[in-house]
Amino acid sequence: MDITKLALTPPMGWNSWDCFSVSVTEEEVKQNADFVARHLKKFGWEYIVVDLAWFAPGATHETYKQLNIPQLIDEYGRLIPDPEKFPSSANGNGFKPLADYVHGLGLKFGIHIMRGIPVQAVDAKTPVKGTDLTADQVSYNRESCPWYNSLRTLNFAEKGAQEYYNSIFELYASWGVDYIKADDMNSWHEVQNSDGSPTGEGSPYRIDDIEGVHRAIENCGRPMVLSLSPGGPETTNIRHLREHSNLWRISADFWDEWGSLKKQMERCAVWAPFSTPGHWPDADMLPLGYMPRGESGGQDRNTNFNQDEQVTLITLWAMFKSPLMFGGHLPKCDDFTISLLTNQDVIDINQHSKNNRELYRNGETVMWTADDEKSDARYIAVFNISDEKRAVNTDLKSLMNLEGVKATDLWSKEGLGQCVGNLTLDIEPHGVRLVKLS
CATH class of the missing domain: 3.20.20.70 (Aldolase class I)
Known part of the structure; x- marks a missing residue:
């Protein structure tokens, strides 16, 4: 075997x-x-x-x-x-x-x-x-x-x-x-x-x-x-x-x-x-x-x-x-x-995504990204590793060459609308926002 x-x-x-x-x-x-x-x-x-x-x-x-x-x-x-x-x-x-x-x-x-x-x-x-x-x-x-x-x-x-x-x-x-x-x-x-x-x-x-x-x-x-x-x-x-x-x-x-x-x-x-x-x-x-x-x-x-x-x-x-x-x-x-x-959406990332990697870290923020294996969707996880609540602005165009994408929070199931190029996320201390971009 x-x-x-x-x-x-x-x-x-x-x-x-x-x-x-x-x-x-x-x-x-x-x-x-x-x-x-x-x-x-x-x-x-x-x-x-x-x-x-x-x-x-x-x-x-x-x-x-x-x-x-x-x-x-x-x-x-x-x-x-x-x-x-x-x-x-x-x-x-x-x-x-x-x-x-x-x-x-x-x-x-x-x-x-x-x-x-x-x-x-x-x-x-x-x-x-x-x-x-x-x-x-x-x-x-x-x-x-x-x-x-x-x-x-x-x-x-x-x-x-x-x-x-x-x-x-x-x-x-x-x-x-x-x-x-x-x-x-x-x-x-x-x-x-x-x-x-x-x-x-x-x-x-x-x-x-x-x-x-x-x-x-x-x-x-x-x-x-x-x-x-x-x-x-x-x-x-x-x-x-x-x-x-x-x-x-x-x-x-x-x-x-x-x-x-x-x-x-x-x-x-x-x-x-x-x-x-x-x-x-x-x-x-x-x-x-x-x-x-x-x-x-x-x-x-x-x-x-x-x-x-x-x-x-x-x-x-x-x-x-x-x-x-x-x-x-x-x-x-x-x-x-x-x-x-x-949460099936989160499990699907674990089981059926590719190109998973840390994209950047700046001391207080860490961002990961991955691609869906079954579609052209992308995932981002923005982690706030500080001890204070923060509004984190992510430039999707410069980081991932993405603009005009639909964003959905996979934990809250909240639709975040169309992102022209920037996505701003409020994140609790030690928290994360997990977003699907499609």
């Missing part, structure tokens, strides 16, 4: 990380899958992804980063779901019953995985399926993940590492997995210098593991979208990224802070020229709505973004053509949040 033929438009779905961290349960996954099927599927939302620690009994937000936490493995050293969190996985069923449930709703099922092999497999010297080797012989205890310390690094200098990855993807294929979020793969740095260069804690770009997972997917007999995480890779890796993955993160975990959103806007501008069908730079999940047990920003809370910032977030992700993975607990999200996910 050639994964480069998958994800021809940016994937859209729900992921458990922002709202449930490492303690999501089967019932909570089903609740969100049911909501997507009833309310969002018709707009293109389709993936249901279970994030980190589905295999770790008792893991909590406070404990999962500890060294060598409990993890469940099968006879071949492969991680299997915790039946306390996922009761249908008992008796060797794995995620097949849950995947079948999701598929029965007309949706697709995904899981998060970590780079490497579980420490429990190494300690028990479990056999590597398809070889005469054991887990301790195909791994070593170096280069551990900075934020999850319960796996060992596979040794691709010797036989057995690829076979281990082959074995886990054989298992995932039997479960019916459609989407893989592979963690501790992409280069990432916690701290950056003022010029954007990396420093401090981080993780390198894992060439052997990325290629190993790619080969395992190709050989497993089931199509699976591959998303690499976390992020911050150099654009000089673009050929390798495109050849071996469908999505790759462009930052560490993104959370609901205005400063982080402004920084993400800069990263999106850098990466926008590298998007192509089947291969998408990923601005990360959408930390919106209700997050009862999330990883950052406190427990039992709603997003820290105000409404204008939320509109800015969705608009940027749409104009950038980022994958759209919603992070809140959907059944407890308010109507405003759901309205952000069901």
Whole structure:
């Protein structure tokens, strides 16, 4: 299976990380899958992804980063779901019953995985399926993940590492997995210098593991979208990224802070020229709505973004053509949040536009543009990144060689009339106006 033929438009779905961290349960996954099927599927939302620690009994937000936490493995050293969190996985069923449930709703099922092999497999010297080797012989205890310390690094200098990855993807294929979020793969740095260069804690770009997972997917007999995480890779890796993955993160975990959103806007501008069908730079999940047990920003809370910032977030992700993975607990999200996910005009930009790029920035204003794939319409998004309301005048004639066009605000649905050459927009602080020109 050639994964480069998958994800021809940016994937859209729900992921458990922002709202449930490492303690999501089967019932909570089903609740969100049911909501997507009833309310969002018709707009293109389709993936249901279970994030980190589905295999770790008792893991909590406070404990999962500890060294060598409990993890469940099968006879071949492969991680299997915790039946306390996922009761249908008992008796060797794995995620097949849950995947079948999701598929029965007309949706697709995904899981998060970590780079490497579980420490429990190494300690028990479990056999590597398809070889005469054991887990301790195909791994070593170096280069551990900075934020999850319960796996060992596979040794691709010797036989057995690829076979281990082959074995886990054989298992995932039997479960019916459609989407893989592979963690501790992409280069990432916690701290950056003022010029954007990396420093401090981080993780390198894992060439052997990325290629190993790619080969395992190709050989497993089931199509699976591959998303690499976390992020911050150099654009000089673009050929390798495109050849071996469908999505790759462009930052560490993104959370609901205005400063982080402004920084993400800069990263999106850098990466926008590298998007192509089947291969998408990923601005990360959408930390919106209700997050009862999330990883950052406190427990039992709603997003820290105000409404204008939320509109800015969705608009940027749409104009950038980022994958759209919603992070809140959907059944407890308010109507405003759901309205952000069901604006067909905005989704169409994310799914069916081209030439997406930042057109200019002047310190307080940032403007993006894109072209509709199906017509001669153009889109502009004018962001006010200042802390005050501003009237922004945009010279469409000089910037885009446009005049005499009809303008429509895609969030308010308000017609803005004919623009002879200039378009003046009132924009709230941290807000945006998204306009279709036709």
